[in-house]
Amino acid sequence: MSHVVxxxxxxxxxxxxxxxDVTHDICKQVEGEPTKEWKWAFGISxxxxxxxxxxxxxxxxxGIGVWxxxxxxxxxxxxxxxxxxxxxxHAGTLISAVLLLFRQKWRTSINxxxxxxxxxxxxxxxxxxxAHMGRPWLAHWALPLPNAFGSLWVNFNSPLVWDVFAIxxxxxxxxxxxxxxxxxxxxxxxDRATTKASKFWYGLFSLGWTxxxxxxxxxxxxxxxxxxxxxxxxxxxxxxxSMDFATSVIPGWHTTIxxxxxxxxxxxxxxxxxQTLLLITRVVFHLEDYITIEHIExxxxxxxxxxxxxxxxxxxxxxxxxxxxxxxxxxxxxNRATGPYWWAYWMMMTCNVISPQLxxxxxxxxxxxxxxxxxxVVNVGMWFERFVIIVTSLHRxxxxxxxxxxxxxxxxxxxxxxxxxxxxxxxxxxxxxLPVVNMAEVKSVMKGVSTSxxxxxxxxxxxxxx
Amino acid sequence: MSSTNNYILGVYDDEDExxxxxxxxxxxxxxxxxxYTPFPIHGLDTALGHARTRLPIAAFMFGCLGLVCAxxxxxxxxxxxxxxxxxxxxxxxxxxWIPITFEGTVLFTAFGLVTTFCISNDLYPGKKPExxxxxxxxxxxxxxxxxxxxxxxxxxxxxALKDSGAVEVNVK
Numbered sequence: 001m002s003h004v005v006x007x008x009x010x011x012x013x014x015x016x017x018x019x020x021d022v023t024h025d026i027c028k029q030v031e032g033e034p035t036k037e038w039k040w041a042f043g044i045s046x047x048x049x050x051x052x053x054x055x056x057x058x059x060x061x062x063g064i065g066v067w068x069x070x071x072x073x074x075x076x077x078x079x080x081x082x083x084x085x086x087x088x089x090h091a092g093t094l095i096s097a098v099l100l101l102f103r104q105k106w107r108t109s110i111n112x113x114x115x116x117x118x119x120x121x122x123x124x125x126x127x128x129x130x131a132h133m134g135r136p137w138l139a140h141w142a143l144p145l146p147n148a149f150g151s152l153w154v155n156f157n158s159p160l161v162w163d164v165f166a167i168x169x170x171x172x173x174x175x176x177x178x179x180x181x182x183x184x185x186x187x188x189x190x191d192r193a194t195t196k197a198s199k200f201w202y203g204l205f206s207l208g209w210t211x212x213x214x215x216x217x218x219x220x221x222x223x224x225x226x227x228x229x230x231x232x233x234x235x236x237x238x239x240x241x242s243m244d245f246a247t248s249v250i251p252g253w254h255t256t257i258x259x260x261x262x263x264x265x266x267x268x269x270x271x272x273x274x275q276t277l278l279l280i281t282r283v284v285f286h287l288e289d290y291i292t293i294e295h296i297e298x299x300x301x302x303x304x305x306x307x308x309x310x311x312x313x314x315x316x317x318x319x320x321x322x323x324x325x326x327x328x329x330x331x332x333x334x335n336r337a338t339g340p341y342w343w344a345y346w347m348m349m350t351c352n353v354i355s356p357q358l359x360x361x362x363x364x365x366x367x368x369x370x371x372x373x374x375x376x377v378v379n380v381g382m383w384f385e386r387f388v389i390i391v392t393s394l395h396r397x398x399x400x401x402x403x404x405x406x407x408x409x410x411x412x413x414x415x416x417x418x419x420x421x422x423x424x425x426x427x428x429x430x431x432x433x434l435p436v437v438n439m440a441e442v443k444s445v446m447k448g449v450s451t452s453x454x455x456x457x458x459x460x461x462x463x464x465x466x
Numbered sequence: 467m468s469s470t471n472n473y474i475l476g477v478y479d480d481e482d483e484x485x486x487x488x489x490x491x492x493x494x495x496x497x498x499x500x501x502y503t504p505f506p507i508h509g510l511d512t513a514l515g516h517a518r519t520r521l522p523i524a525a526f527m528f529g530c531l532g533l534v535c536a537x538x539x540x541x542x543x544x545x546x547x548x549x550x551x552x553x554x555x556x557x558x559x560x561x562x563w564i565p566i567t568f569e570g571t572v573l574f575t576a577f578g579l580v581t582t583f584c585i586s587n588d589l590y591p592g593k594k595p596e597x598x599x600x601x602x603x604x605x606x607x608x609x610x611x612x613x614x615x616x617x618x619x620x621x622x623x624x625x626a627l628k629d630s631g632a633v634e635v636n637v638k
Binding site: 020023151152154155156159165166176177184188191203204211215216230233236243439441443447 | 481482503504505506507516519521525539543548550552562563565568569570572575577583584587590591593595596600604605
């Protein structure tokens with residue numbers, strides 16, 4: 001039964017769409033020939049991917065000596081990029097799981113592409129984990145597999161092993177959640193398919209879905225349980241990533257604020273990346289009626305809230321560094337703000353703490369160009385946050401003779417470019433071959449949230465809404 | 467559903483109408499086989515008299531299994547097979563194992579739940595769907611009634627469907 005929605009709520013589907021219009025509008029890009037814009041965008045991302053793949057191959061071939069790391073700064077762009085991508089990979093499951101539990105209807109238009117983005121971002125993150133191992137062909141040593149050394153097992157007390165389990169669980173559960181969400185929509189495409197190839201492929205992956213009431217009832221329960229277990233999972237992943245740092249004894253890392261601070265930062269950067277991609281997708285695929293200003297505004301509100309939490313965390317770190325009375329800790333933070341990497345610190349502060357505060361003005365948070373620009377600014381800031389945490393905490397070692405600076409080589413940069421190539425290539429493939437909006441979910445909330453829904457239907461629904 | 471069955475399909479174009487129609491048709495003593503919809507309609511399964519799903523129980527069981535498996539693996543490797551002193555702590559360092567135990571629980575719950583869901587609904591890759599109307603996955607809500615399993619005549623059933631607001635009544 002359709003839920004009652006307050007009439008003062010902004011509409012989430014505009015243009016007076018019927019159910020069939022939803023199917024048609026979303027299936028259009030899957031069924032039609034790729035557009036010229038798509039071909040260009042895909043071509044460019046393939047070139048970026050190819051260049052990045054060369055750099056990554058060279059890194060693997062030569063070893064990580066080709067990076068700009070030195071004896072003092074042993075982690076730099078590799079782990080910065082890893083944490084950055086994992087952070088970005090938090091928004092999708094957060095949108096589909098947490099917002100499902102909170103019954104936020106605006107999630108329905110954006111959860112599909114946000115989840116896809118999550119999966120691709122986690123794959124990008126995984127590429128840095130593999131690369132930073134130095135000998136990626138021995139990556140399976142991080143798993144508790146019986147081996148010829150004893151068996152000598154992995155150390156389950158180590159946060160790095162927790163991370164292996166957290167990331168791989170997160171990736172596989174997110175993939176599963178995303179795929180199960182796709183099944184009803186794949187069946188829609190299957191039933192509309194005209195070519196033999198699409199009948200076969202969409203038929204294969206739609207699992208013989210028919211949409212019977214019994215299946216839907218179970219499906220709803222399944223989605224709810226998956227959302228219920230994905231919610232703590234999302235929070236656990238970045239918590240564990242933060243423990244990679246927090247359980248060490250490096251000043252600037254060894255802080256108890258890290259888990260909530262990292263999780264807030266992850267949601268912050270993830271929503272910003274979703275915003276960037278949605279603003280492009282809605283224009284390229286003409287989805288303005290599904291991804292409305294209301295959606296953009298909601299996203300901006302979440303960005304402002306999480307950005308403010310991150311800002312408070314930055315200030316708390318400083319306060320505690322002073323209040324603890326630990327010299328090393330105090331120095332680490334003064335060095336961040338005023339040392340040789342001051343520009344990275346203030347870049348982070350400006351982009352992450354000050355820029356999202358602009359969204360308090362309604363005219364700014366409903367402006368598409370400004371939202372697009374600020375969403376990129378936020379992710380630049382979040383990259384610098386990780387760079388600041390990692391490099392400035394390491395570069396001043398305990399002995400001044402060990403002090404060092406880090407500067408990236410072309411392979412540091414090239415491997416970062418690889419992850420962009422991978423991310424966008426996968427995203428464009430997704431946008432072409434799979435429905436970018438969850439049709440079934442959008443249809444299920446249309447009554448009440450859609451503009452000019454036929455009057456007859458509203459009457460019918462009031463009849464049954466006791 | 468095999469093609470030898472004699473089905474009457476009531477086609478509706480609105481979720482609230484089909485939900486209303488279910489109780490209306492049922493009140494006339496007609497047995498409804500199943501209703502097919504493009505998206506979930508809350509309350510439809512109870513209106514049809516379907517039993518509440520036991521999937522949450524299955525999910526809980528898989529979660530327990532995941533928890534036990536994770537603990538068993540960690541205890542076997544860290545306490546029994548090759549104990550090592552790490553940071554001067556006990557071999558049995560339970561607090562350190564909470565993260566992986568949690569991940570194991572979630573992993574088993576998710577995959578166990580989805581597998582159970584697919585088996586209970588007989589869904590698998592490449593299955594040929596039994597499609598009664600191609601518009602079910604688009605914008606139509608279809609009530610399927612098996613004439614052979616009903617005492618009422620086909621004409622009565624068709625009339626009941628029309629009266630309940632069906633925009634089309636088809637035979638398949």
